[in-house]
Amino acid sequence: MPPHRFAAALVVALVLSTTSAFAQSTVTSEPPATFTLPNGLQVVVIEDHRTPVVTQMVWYKVGSADETPGKSGLAHFLEHLMFKGTAKHPVGEFSQTVLKIGGNENAFTSTDYTGYFQRVPREQLPKMMEFEADRMTGLILKDENVLPERDVVLEEYNMRVANNPEARLSEQIMAALYLNHPYGRPVIGWHHEIEILDREDALVFYRRFYAPNNAVLVIAGDVDAKEIRPLVEETFGKVASQPSIPVRRIRPQEPEPVAPRTVTLADPHVEQPTVKRYYLTPSAATAAPGESAALDVLAQLMGNGSNSYLYRALVVDRPLAVAAGAAYQGTSLDPTQFSISVAPRPGVEFSTVEQVVDSVIADITQNPVRAEDLERVKTQLIAEAIYAQDNQAVMARWYGGGLTTGLSVEDIRSWPDRIRAVTADQVRAAAQKWLDKKRSVTGYLIKDTAPKREEKRS
Amino acid sequence: MTYHSTVARFAGALIASLTISFATPSLAATKIQHLISPGGIEAWFVQDATVPLIAMEYAFGGGAAQDPADKPGVANMVASLIDEGSGDLDSKTFHERLDRRAIELSFSATRDYFRGSLRMLKDNKDEAFDLLHMALTSPHFDPTDVERIRSQIISGLHRDTTNPNALAGRKFLEIAYGDHPYGRQASGTLESVPTITVADMKDYVRRVIAKDTLKIAVVGDVDPATLGKLLDQTFGGLPAKASLTPVPDIVAAKPPQRAFVPLDVPQTVISFGGPGIMRHDPNFMAAYVVNHIIGGGGLSSRLYHEVREKRGLAYSVYQTLLWMDHSALFIGNTGTRADRAGETLDAVEKEIRRMAEEGPTQQELDEAKSYLKGSQMLQLDTSSKLASGLLQYQLDRLPIDYLEKRNAIVDAVTLADAKAIAKRLWGQGLLTVIVGRAPQAAAEPAAATPPTKAD
Numbered sequence: 040m041p042p043h044r045f046a047a048a049l050v051v052a053l054v055l056s057t058t059s060a061f062a063q064s065t066v067t068s069e070p071p072a073t074f075t076l077p078n079g080l081q082v083v084v085i086e087d088h089r090t091p092v093v094t095q096m097v098w099y100k101v102g103s104a105d106e107t108p109g110k111s112g113l114a115h116f117l118e119h120l121m122f123k124g125t126a127k128h129p130v131g132e133f134s135q136t137v138l139k140i141g142g143n144e145n146a147f148t149s150t151d152y153t154g155y156f157q158r159v160p161r162e163q164l165p166k167m168m169e170f171e172a173d174r175m176t177g178l179i180l181k182d183e184n185v186l187p188e189r190d191v192v193l194e195e196y197n198m199r200v201a202n203n204p205e206a207r208l209s210e211q212i213m214a215a216l217y218l219n220h221p222y223g224r225p226v227i228g229w230h231h232e233i234e235i236l237d238r239e240d241a242l243v244f245y246r247r248f249y250a251p252n253n254a255v256l257v258i259a260g261d262v263d264a265k266e267i268r269p270l271v272e273e274t275f276g277k278v279a280s281q282p283s284i285p286v287r288r289i290r291p292q293e294p295e296p297v298a299p300r301t302v303t304l305a306d307p308h309v310e311q312p313t314v315k316r317y318y319l320t321p322s323a324a325t326a327a328p329g330e331s332a333a334l335d336v337l338a339q340l341m342g343n344g345s346n347s348y349l350y351r352a353l354v355v356d357r358p359l360a361v362a363a364g365a366a367y368q369g370t371s372l373d374p375t376q377f378s379i380s381v382a383p384r385p386g387v388e389f390s391t392v393e394q395v396v397d398s399v400i401a402d403i404t405q406n407p408v409r410a411e412d413l414e415r416v417k418t419q420l421i422a423e424a425i426y427a428q429d430n431q432a433v434m435a436r437w438y439g440g441g442l443t444t445g446l447s448v449e450d451i452r453s454w455p456d457r458i459r460a461v462t463a464d465q466v467r468a469a470a471q472k473w474l475d476k477k478r479s480v481t482g483y484l485i486k487d488t489a490p491k492r493e494e495k496r497s
Numbered sequence: 498m499t500y501h502s503t504v505a506r507f508a509g510a511l512i513a514s515l516t517i518s519f520a521t522p523s524l525a526a527t528k529i530q531h532l533i534s535p536g537g538i539e540a541w542f543v544q545d546a547t548v549p550l551i552a553m554e555y556a557f558g559g560g561a562a563q564d565p566a567d568k569p570g571v572a573n574m575v576a577s578l579i580d581e582g583s584g585d586l587d588s589k590t591f592h593e594r595l596d597r598r599a600i601e602l603s604f605s606a607t608r609d610y611f612r613g614s615l616r617m618l619k620d621n622k623d624e625a626f627d628l629l630h631m632a633l634t635s636p637h638f639d640p641t642d643v644e645r646i647r648s649q650i651i652s653g654l655h656r657d658t659t660n661p662n663a664l665a666g667r668k669f670l671e672i673a674y675g676d677h678p679y680g681r682q683a684s685g686t687l688e689s690v691p692t693i694t695v696a697d698m699k700d701y702v703r704r705v706i707a708k709d710t711l712k713i714a715v716v717g718d719v720d721p722a723t724l725g726k727l728l729d730q731t732f733g734g735l736p737a738k739a740s741l742t743p744v745p746d747i748v749a750a751k752p753p754q755r756a757f758v759p760l761d762v763p764q765t766v767i768s769f770g771g772p773g774i775m776r777h778d779p780n781f782m783a784a785y786v787v788n789h790i791i792g793g794g795g796l797s798s799r800l801y802h803e804v805r806e807k808r809g810l811a812y813s814v815y816q817t818l819l820w821m822d823h824s825a826l827f828i829g830n831t832g833t834r835a836d837r838a839g840e841t842l843d844a845v846e847k848e849i850r851r852m853a854e855e856g857p858t859q860q861e862l863d864e865a866k867s868y869l870k871g872s873q874m875l876q877l878d879t880s881s882k883l884a885s886g887l888l889q890y891q892l893d894r895l896p897i898d899y900l901e902k903r904n905a906i907v908d909a910v911t912l913a914d915a916k917a918i919a920k921r922l923w924g925q926g927l928l929t930v931i932v933g934r935a936p937q938a939a940a941e942p943a944a945a946t947p948p949t950k951a952d
Contacts, residue, residue, distance in 0.1 A: 345588075345592045384648055
């Protein structure tokens with residue numbers, strides 16, 4: 040799962056139009072330059088001339104939700120294997136080149152996208168483009184590289200999931216929330232399925248999804264947008280498109296939820312119990328106009344920071360919890376989640392904190408949000424758009440994340456305007472419609488105090 | 498989101514003492530001003546109007562090392578409470594004032610410093626600096642706020658008791674530093690935090706928050722005259738002199754030593770390290786280069802190759818240099834399947850021994866130097882990162898033109914220097930902490946585990 044901060048902040052724009060709260064802070068940056076090559080590659084260029092560095096990100100419109108059942112973890116496994124070299128550039132050459140020039144690189148996988156990036160001194164951009172275009176179709180995999188890498192991924196699983204009871208609870212909640220949609224599968228995969236992924240699986244997946252017409256290239260940094268196009272044409276422009284890739288991804292959708300669900304994960308290492316509730320909600324791409332922005336505002340209002348309603352009700356006004364928060368993950372191709380999380384104080388029952396959570400929600404659904412609260416959270420969200428401009432990598436992420444989850448450049452740019460337009464009534468309506476328990480899974484993380492059974496090792 | 502490479506995240510215990518190394522952007526280097534306000538407050542300052550915001554990073558000397566010996570966690574608790582109400586504002590009103598203008602204000606206590614961070618849209622600068630001034634000069638420490646924050650810290654400490662990385666970090670510092678203040682937990686302990694009083698916190702503020710040790714870095718859209726006034730209003734009224742308890746210099750415990758902390762988790766965590774090199778040591782840069790070759794960032798270090806790429810033993814493996822005011826360490830971390838912990842540790846030890854005995858190759862040295870020179874700009878390409886970098890240079894007592902000199906310092910490292918420092922730092926073996934299942938049980942193959950149930 041993407042971290043909530045990125046999730047909640049998701050799509051934020053470069054340019055702000057002027058209104059009351061930000062009249063003096065109008066940002067006059069140019070909108071990003073965009074174009075599409077004949078082979079289908081969409082390109083976005085975000086200029087930032089403060090430091091002579093550039094960020095290249097290639098985003099493929101494929102993630103864990105596009106895997107064949109039984110092959111969970113394959114999108115992420117392939118992400119690791121993309122560092123194993125091509126016919127032209129053997130294993131290690133790309134990474135060593137990045138390092139030698141003082142750059143850094145990484146990659147990431149989500150439910151809807153897989154991304155690769157390098158951050159390098161600006162004059163190295165053409166070389167980075169050549170490498171990245173080459174591995175779009177030129178990957179060569181050998182078992183001697185693939186098999187140790189599968190062990191690496193299993194250790195990543197151990198680190199992120201097996202050693203972490205909270206992550207295991209989230210897996211169980213997601214699996215229970217999605218009855219039919221592949222978002223119920225963990226991005227990293229189920230352990231027993233990761234164990235048997237192999238070279239052939241990776242290559243089939245690679246050939247099926249990696250092509251210019253299924254990718255977005257984002258270049259952010261000290262570049263001149265006009266000079267980018269010829270560079271892209273010389274490199275990515277020579278990669279053939281793959282007409283067999285459908286323009287739209289059609290996945291099994293969720294039925295209308297009818298029953299609240301609960302899951303409980305008990306682990307001997309839990310020292311701080313936690314309750315989390317996830318509601319199935321529309322994403323920025325699937326919501327009716329205005330609805331996703333209302334959910335952004337609702338999450339901020341309910342659960343971000345010490346002024347939020349949940350924190351006030353559970354942590355400040357009554358000593359019931361040590362932490363309380365909410366988040367809305369809008370960057371998502373298909374319906375997504377609004378989540379609430381509370382860590383009760385010792386001796387406080389889950390039922391007590393849940394009653395308070397329910398009363399906070401009831402209050403929002405029945406009474407109009409106070410104007411000053413609404414103004415405050417909108418100001419904070421809109422400010423994120425300005426703070427984001429301080430960081431070219433964050434801007435690249437917003438555009439890449441938005442464009443691979445069904446949004447347009449204009450959708451991303453105009454996000455602050457949509458936030459500004461959210462009314463108290465829309466927030467109330469969003470809470471009423473979407474924070475319905477029937478749409479939710481509540482997960483409890485508790486300490487397992489049962490005597491330990493001998494573990495079966497294999 | 499799952500990242501491909503190592504995410505350099507170490508135990509909370511050690512993060513507090515980490516200093517990050519930077520390098521230099523040619524652009525920033527030419528623009529750094531040494532600002533002295535009318536009232537005599539000094540700051541390193543870069544004026545940049547590209548984005549309408551201001552980022553400030555600052556530090557007072559005297560972090561968690563100033564905690565009373567029997568009460569670790571005071572500095573950390575002050576950092577968590579100093580923005581919970583001050584002047585005529587209670588906690589709630591104070592946070593409303595911040596949030597209404599999207600002002601980001603935070604504090605933290607590292608081993609040696611009490612640090613603060615302030616970011617605002619430029620139009621909100623008066624309000625932002627005013628709120629900071631109130632936090633520094635008249636924090637309330639109201640009992641209900643104190644108990645709220647205390648419960649949060651205690652909850653975190655409870656979590657740490659079953660977190661293998663936290664346990665490894667804690668144990669490593671204990672072994673390295675024993676009773677020295679650096680051996681104590683910056684976040685406190687389950688025993689100490691319940692005993693910390695408002696008087697302890699007020700005493701800490703009185704001793705530490707003062708002008709003589711203050712270092713400030715500012716980057717953003719403000720002119721020097723305006724900034725000078727804001728700095729005077731904010732910091733000018735602070736006491737002139739801090740009254741700090743002297744912290745003795747200490748060399749970390751002599752390797753090799755090994756400790757095992759039992760915890761029944763699927764992945765065993767291994768921390769390894771030893772005495773490091775002080776920032777002012779003339780061989781610092783040589784050590785920095787060699788550390789990069791052994792276990793620095795990126796996907797090409799020796800440890801990355803041997804432990805991860807070749808053998809598939811771990812997802813994350815790295816080593817870093819830590820320097821503090823009174824000591825220094827090198828420290829590494831990895832995590833591996835319980836039954837491969839021995840093999841992983843062998844691989845780590847072998848690589849480090851090999852570096853100590855043979856040093857790097859000329860090619861490795863050249864490539865590492867090339868990396869360190871090129872990467873400078875990437876470390877300083879946002880206002881906040883640049884401000885943090887400029888603050889760190891001041892804390893490291895480097896000159897304001899260090900950014901311009903750094904490449905020459907990197908270039909001056911010879912193969913002989915690298916070999917000599919490799920032997921000196923990495924030739925003594927390792928302090929090692931292993932957190933996980935008992936080695937004998939973990940080392941046994943599956944068949945040796947008593948079967949419990951039929952399939």
